[in-house]
Amino acid sequence: MLPRRPFGNTGIDVSILGLGTVKLGRDQGVKYPNDFAIPDDQQAAQLINMAREHGINLIDTAPAYGTSETRLGQLLKGQREAWIICSKVGEEFEQGKSFYDFTPEHTRFSVERSLKRLRTEMIDIVLVHSDGNDEAIIRDYGTLDMLAQLKAEGKIRAFGMSTKTVEGGLLAAEKSDAVMVTWNLQYDRELPVVDYCLAQHKGILIKKALASGHATLTTGEDPVQKTFQMIFQHPGVSSAIIGTINPTHLRDNIDKAIRAAAPGNRK
Numbered sequence: 406m407l408p409r410r411p412f413g414n415t416g417i418d419v420s421i422l423g424l425g426t427v428k429l430g431r432d433q434g435v436k437y438p439n440d441f442a443i444p445d446d447q448q449a450a451q452l453i454n455m456a457r458e459h460g461i462n463l464i465d466t467a468p469a470y471g472t473s474e475t476r477l478g479q480l481l482k483g484q485r486e487a488w489i490i491c492s493k494v495g496e497e498f499e500q501g502k503s504f505y506d507f508t509p510e511h512t513r514f515s516v517e518r519s520l521k522r523l524r525t526e527m528i529d530i531v532l533v534h535s536d537g538n539d540e541a542i543i544r545d546y547g548t549l550d551m552l553a554q555l556k557a558e559g560k561i562r563a564f565g566m567s568t569k570t571v572e573g574g575l576l577a578a579e580k581s582d583a584v585m586v587t588w589n590l591q592y593d594r595e596l597p598v599v600d601y602c603l604a605q606h607k608g609i610l611i612k613k614a615l616a617s618g619h620a621t622l623t624t625g626e627d628p629v630q631k632t633f634q635m636i637f638q639h640p641g642v643s644s645a646i647i648g649t650i651n652p653t654h655l656r657d658n659i660d661k662a663i664r665a666a667a668p669g670n671r672k
Contacts, residue, residue: 423463425648430473539573583608603641
């Protein structure tokens, strides 16, 4: 079974791998190396059940992931308590294109819409889906302030931001519960954010750990195993989000994550 780690000081424990669900609801405008077909309900249910049986309790979605939230509302019916749901605000995806709205009014609307789509009374984690202008979003829009208010109202348990810059990640960590950053074998520029979150007891989620399916090594080593060893040796990492819809790949990722996170491999 996959081990779990604290999600900062939120009181939430998450499996070290989370299941990303963009491929359950969107096949346009994505940056994966191969085309894929969106799984039908039976295939999606089998994938989710497999993830749960092997210890995954974190599932990641977003309004920008097409029909992902709506499908999860049905697929997780009867097993809501088994899952930590992470969704987002800020990015919308309509007619094949993304657009952004970080206003407090849209932030509230988005969270309340996600609650309905996911058929839940509370979302565990909500992150701001950044367009790259991290600092401006935090300073100019009040998005995080609205998420803090929604947390106080009991509609979410924890909030933060999926950032794209070191400066934005540090600022988000200062003003929220958690940050999602990119970290993989080809990119480690946001590592200072992970270090800061560890020191400040904030949650850290890793996105694009396998470079959206492009992870490679020239040394002959397994890039997935190498990636997980690098990421999970850092005690600041709460979880890495893996977006596979292939059951064989999912099981392989789980096995390698378990090995990478074994106590003898930790710093």
